[in-house]
Amino acid sequence: MSAIVQIKNAISIIDVMERYAGINFSYVRTSREKFNIRCPFHDDRNPSFTVYTDTNTFRCWSGCNKGKPGDVINIVELSQNVDTKEAIKLLITDYGLKKPDSEQAREWQKKRAYRERSVALKKEMKKKTFEAMDALKVVERSARDIVATIRNENDLDRVGELYHVLIQIDYWFECIMDDRNTEGQIQALEEVSHFLQKMKEGEGA
Numbered sequence: 001m002s003a004i005v006q007i008k009n010a011i012s013i014i015d016v017m018e019r020y021a022g023i024n025f026s027y028v029r030t031s032r033e034k035f036n037i038r039c040p041f042h043d044d045r046n047p048s049f050t051v052y053t054d055t056n057t058f059r060c061w062s063g064c065n066k067g068k069p070g071d072v073i074n075i076v077e078l079s080q081n082v083d084t085k086e087a088i089k090l091l092i093t094d095y096g097l098k099k100p101d102s103e104q105a106r107e108w109q110k111k112r113a114y115r116e117r118s119v120a121l122k123k124e125m126k127k128k129t130f131e132a133m134d135a136l137k138v139v140e141r142s143a144r145d146i147v148a149t150i151r152n153e154n155d156l157d158r159v160g161e162l163y164h165v166l167i168q169i170d171y172w173f174e175c176i177m178d179d180r181n182t183e184g185q186i187q188a189l190e191e192v193s194h195f196l197q198k199m200k201e202g203e204g205a
């Protein structure tokens, strides 16, 4: 990770504004994704300065920072009257970012990796769910067709256990559809994939 990316992401904009622009955030709900305060960089009567905590950026709607969205480096530039190079140097020194693997950067990397992983997991789960449902529907249909052919006790002996399969499939459908119970969904998906695998092997034999 480059030093600049590290600075832009690992250092909280709230912290930087308190430290360099003299803002007191103790009366602001900084847990929100965005909120407005009075701009520290111009004579602002109404709050026209938006802080975005989700992207760690800001924007002054009256034109500070050349009217463009800014980051923590811009905060230091504007409040300390320094150029970009100086601002970066200041942040690196003040936040002890000389080592690329500083605690803060590691923490941020971990958070990002976690976010990416859970998005990927959700996507994967959705895909698996659709695949499992499709495959189960095919099995269910052919099982129902076979069950419908039962005419006598001999037939029942031969294919009667398909009834159990149909009940099981119904149960799996219920589990997979139940969004409130993720563990149950995962368990059902595993069972379904095991079941389908076994069926495939049975066909091959």
Ligand SMILES: [Zn+2]
Pocket (backbone or CB within 6 Å): 039, 040, 041, 042, 044, 049, 060, 061, 062, 063, 064
């Ligand atoms: Zn401003």
